[in-house]
Amino acid sequence: MSTDWSPSSWRDRAAGQQPDWPDAAALDRALKTLASYPPLVFAGEARNLMAALARVGEGRAFLLQAGDCAESFDQFSADAIRDKLKVILQMAAVLTYSSGVPVVKVGRIAGQYGKPRSSPVEKIGDVELPSFRGHIVNDIAPTADARVPDPDRLLTAYHQSAATLNLVRAFTKGGFADINRVHAWNQEFVANSAEGQRYEIIAGEIERALRFMEACGIDLETEAQLHQVDFYTSHEALILGYEEALTRQDSITGDWYDTSAHMVWIGERTRELDGAHVEFHSGVKNPIGCKVGPSMTPSDVVDLCETLNPERIPGRLTLISRMGAGAVEEKLRPLLAAVRESGHPVVWACDPMHGNTFSSSSGHKTRDFDDVLAEIRGFFAAHRAEGTWPGGVHIELTGDDVTECLGGSEKILDADLPDRYETMCDPRLNGRQSLDLAFQLSELLRA
Ligand code: PEP
Numbered sequence: 001m002s003t004d005w006s007p008s009s010w011r012d013r014a015a016g017q018q019p020d021w022p023d024a025a026a027l028d029r030a031l032k033t034l035a036s037y038p039p040l041v042f043a044g045e046a047r048n049l050m051a052a053l054a055r056v057g058e059g060r061a062f063l064l065q066a067g068d069c070a071e072s073f074d075q076f077s078a079d080a081i082r083d084k085l086k087v088i089l090q091m092a093a094v095l096t097y098s099s100g101v102p103v104v105k106v107g108r109i110a111g112q113y114g115k116p117r118s119s120p121v122e123k124i125g126d127v128e129l130p131s132f133r134g135h136i137v138n139d140i141a142p143t144a145d146a147r148v149p150d151p152d153r154l155l156t157a158y159h160q161s162a163a164t165l166n167l168v169r170a171f172t173k174g175g176f177a178d179i180n181r182v183h184a185w186n187q188e189f190v191a192n193s194a195e196g197q198r199y200e201i202i203a204g205e206i207e208r209a210l211r212f213m214e215a216c217g218i219d220l221e222t223e224a225q226l227h228q229v230d231f232y233t234s235h236e237a238l239i240l241g242y243e244e245a246l247t248r249q250d251s252i253t254g255d256w257y258d259t260s261a262h263m264v265w266i267g268e269r270t271r272e273l274d275g276a277h278v279e280f281h282s283g284v285k286n287p288i289g290c291k292v293g294p295s296m297t298p299s300d301v302v303d304l305c306e307t308l309n310p311e312r313i314p315g316r317l318t319l320i321s322r323m324g325a326g327a328v329e330e331k332l333r334p335l336l337a338a339v340r341e342s343g344h345p346v347v348w349a350c351d352p353m354h355g356n357t358f359s360s361s362s363g364h365k366t367r368d369f370d371d372v373l374a375e376i377r378g379f380f381a382a383h384r385a386e387g388t389w390p391g392g393v394h395i396e397l398t399g400d401d402v403t404e405c406l407g408g409s410e411k412i413l414d415a416d417l418p419d420r421y422e423t424m425c426d427p428r429l430n431g432r433q434s435l436d437l438a439f440q441l442s443e444l445l446r447a
C-alpha cells in the first residue's frame, strides 16, 4: 500500500480496461448516488472469510470459488441463483465427504458484471463495434447504441447484486443449505447421469453418518454448522469508480473495506505492479485475489506479494494461477518455490479455465473438460513437487444444463455446442460436468 493510499488514490495511476464514459456528468451523478447507498457486505464478514482463507493457506482447508464468467442483467432469476448454489453445495459436499478437508465456498456472484477484453473493439460481420465490457458497462447487442457505456448500469449492478446477495443469504442461512437436504441439491438433469448417481451414493452415506451421530447421542438439531452454510461473494474489481464508491471505513477498526463483495480480485490484464488496480486493492482490507498467468516471473510474483500484502497477513492474498494445461507444471513450479522461499503466506488456487479457451470449428469459444482436468492435475503435481498446498480451484460454471464446454462423461461434442450455448462471455461447465470435476478433484485431494 502506498503511504498516501485512499479509496481514490488509484486515480493517479494508469487504469487499464476502463470504459470511455461519454457523459462525465452522468458518471459523476451515478458514482455519488452509489457512494450514498448502504454497503452490500460487512467488514466483519470479510474478516471471517480472511480467517477461513488463512486456514486454506495453512493446508487445513480447500477453496472452492465458482460461478459465471459474467453475470447477466437479463438472465436474472431466483431459479438460476438457486441452481448455481445447488451445484456449488453439491461439489462442496463431495469434496468434504470424500477428502475430509473443509471447503471454503466463494461464489463468482452478486457483482461479477465487468469484463476485461483483449481488444477495445470487435468485428461482428462487417461492422466494427466497441467491445462488450459486461453488463455493468454496456449491452451485448451488436449495435453501436447498445455498446455505448451507460453509467446508470453501475446503479443497476448495485441493485442486482443486492437482490442476489439477499437470496444467497436466504438460501444459505434459511434452511435450503441444511445438510439434511443433501439429496435435494441433486437436480433432475444431473440425477440421471453417472455423476448424479454417484452423488446419490455419497448423499446416502452422509445421511447414514448423521443418523449414526444421532444414535450416539449427539444433538444434531443444535449444531448450527449442519443447518447453515457460510457462503461468500467475489468478483473481479475491474471498474474502479464503482469499487471506490462502495469502499467504506469500518467503524470498529477504522480500516477501509470494499463493501461490494467479501473478496475482490485483480485480473490477468490489469495486474501491473504500478497500475491502478494494484494500487486500489493494496489499501482495502478485504481478502483479495490476483490472477497469475504464464508471463509472471518468480521475482514479479514476490514483488506482487510485497505490494499487496506487506504485513504478510494470512488469508489476505490468494494467487489464482491460469497457465493452460500444457504449461502449468513448468510455469508454476518456479513461482511456488519463489513464494515459498519469500515466506509469504498465500493461498494458491487453480483457475483451469482461462488458459484453456479456444474456438471450436463451429466458431464457439469453448474449453475441453479434459484440458480443465489436466490443468488441475498439473497444478496438484507442481504443488506436490514443491511441498506446497494446492489450496483451491476457481471455476466458471452454471447450474443450468448448457452446452458450452466440450467433453465430460456425457461427452459434449463440437456439434452439440449450438444446442444450449447461453454464456455472455466465457464457456462454463454445466451441472454434470461440475459434479464430475468435484469427484475427480476429491480423488486428487485424497491421494
Ligand atoms: C475471468 O476470470 O473471467 C477472467 C477474465 O480471467 P483472467 O483475468 O484470468 O483472464
Ligand code: CO
Pocket: 069, 070, 354, 396, 425, 426
Ligand atoms: Co471468464
